Amino acid sequence: MAVQAPTKTNFEKWQDGINKAVSDARWNAWDCEIQLAVSEYNRHLSGSAGYRQLDWQLIKAIAWVETGASNKKWGSNPMQIGNPGDPGLRSFLSANEGGELIIAPEWKKRLTLGSAVTIPAHNIRAGIGYLLMRMANFAIQTVPDADQTIYEVTVEKGGNIAKIAAAQGSTIEIMQKLNPTARVLKPGQVLKYRKATIAKGITSWKLITTSSIATYYNVGDSNYAKKLDYALSLIRNGKAAICAR
Template structure:
């Protein structure tokens, strides 16, 4: 993930005015490095075909400088500001998206957080811990990084083959169709087509022998939107500070000068 720098002469009024004498501004460096490294290792290994590019930990540090600043009380417990009242970010990370259906009922579904969060953090980032995430800086950073990456992920659906490496066979019965066979045998239409290219699946005849593997269609990460200062501003800051991108650029440049 690439980030455009900004001339060091550009000055913008950040929450703490970038006081270079304040060591507390570097308080979370070790935490940020560890958390970002954990996400990078997990996502690059889990989705090798998605072309994941490692997140730069200094971007998260710059975001924290802009979001909180060491002179604000939020610095001590909510450095990434995720979990503020009215902020949808934490709700998304905690796997909850509420949609009101036409019949008046509320449907709750995941926004894909479970596909982004490393196993090391799944026990931390739960609805049960929502208040703790608002007051524990390390958990707040974990949630903030998760939300940032969620908003840059391209979610989609893909056929995933089970790892048992076993081939199965099924004999077509009278009245069967390809969808019925797939559902009844724990596989997918695509897998049946792939393993039986010589058969016209639209006109299956009773007695035909079909080969297949166990498989499911699952939600996954197909790719990633390019991450830059503009995308972070739109996807993380949303309609907040209009000068967010300029502040972020300046903070990132100052961090690189240290």
Template sequence: MAVQAPAKKTDFEKWQDGIDKAVGDPKWNEWDCDIQMAVNEYNRHLSGTTGYVQLDWRFIKAILWVETGAYNAEWGSRPLRIGVPGDPGLSSLLSGNEGGNLILPPAWKGKMTVSSVRAIPTHNIRAGIGYLLMKLGRYEYRTIPDADPKVYEIVVKAGDSLSKISEAKGSTVEMMQKLNPTAATLRPGQVLKYQKASVQRVITGWRSISTATIADRYNGGGDLAYEVKLNYTLNALRKGTPRICTN
């Protein structure tokens, strides 16, 4: 009777074997302390925003293992792979057009650049975390009062409108409507109140963080097995011992 040859492992099974072996390899814990430090910075910075739940650093470590891994050529420069050729994520984060300016801690604004994120692994890790959090945030444009709390007055002239006055005085129509609730129609000689204010983008809430939302918001569907890989990696990480960090 012929002996049946063992079934050939699929690429995914080979990948699983690699993760299982990584759990006992200290090399794969190299960025643990940098990840924890960066996550703590973001958690402190965003803790006052509506609905923010502290980010667990293990999610980031799992992303890092899925994105590269200790023996990938990107491990020593771009472990989270943000900023690789063809990836628009870095420019969207640094431009501020999608809310990145609200996500980045003040100490990293200006310090983190396209060049540094592509070459310095600690910058790459921080940029990757920032991009993920940016994609998890919910935003709206709202009227925000200026640091000057004083309420001023202005006399309406012919041809004036709330829009014209607010633009000239550094306020917003919404703020003027709030201070002058009965001013539906303007008349020359009418006295209106105004306060310095501007329309700004603000964080109004957060999407829940899970392997599903990470796969959708960070990977964007590029790898259909991304969520499965993250779940497998997180389970594997629970069996290992992370690097001991002093801070």
């Protein structure tokens, strides 16, 4: 009596399909675009607090898990961001959740809701940008002006730190740092200040791993981190496309 092979799980069936990617050059079609996009983001965000350089192969693993060369969306939106019902793209481009701090300046006018779902290079940048937005920690903070001049202002009757900071284009935090002993203000008192504004800024970053990507980027697939780990192992042991430098 023949022994019946055990039924494969959905994950095992997925593994069987993606194992074929290693020997199929089509799965490397976006390597150069991903590398370029990751380089742009790394360059733009390198000065933000605690930023670690993003690994382009992690992004390739996301694309392999999200679509892959056998999926019809591979040729239009390989990262899948912007699909109907997916709020990620609008969230990233809304300019009120931190995406405006993540996106590289040269892409702020080029990347749109329409282009991100029809042009692969735009979709890749939108996907990476949304991931980074979800991994960044934001806070409202003092942003010093490029003008580093220390100015002086004389306190008038009824003046306080908040009023003076607003009138002089500075912030309470800056004025308190420059005038640590000025607890009670008196008319005629001279205070120092620097130009500064209050704005949203990036204060730190979550560690970007397959697990954190599954938590903050993907919704609904309980095997997402497991799939990323598997795809990443294939990618690291495989051959990438040769990109012009």
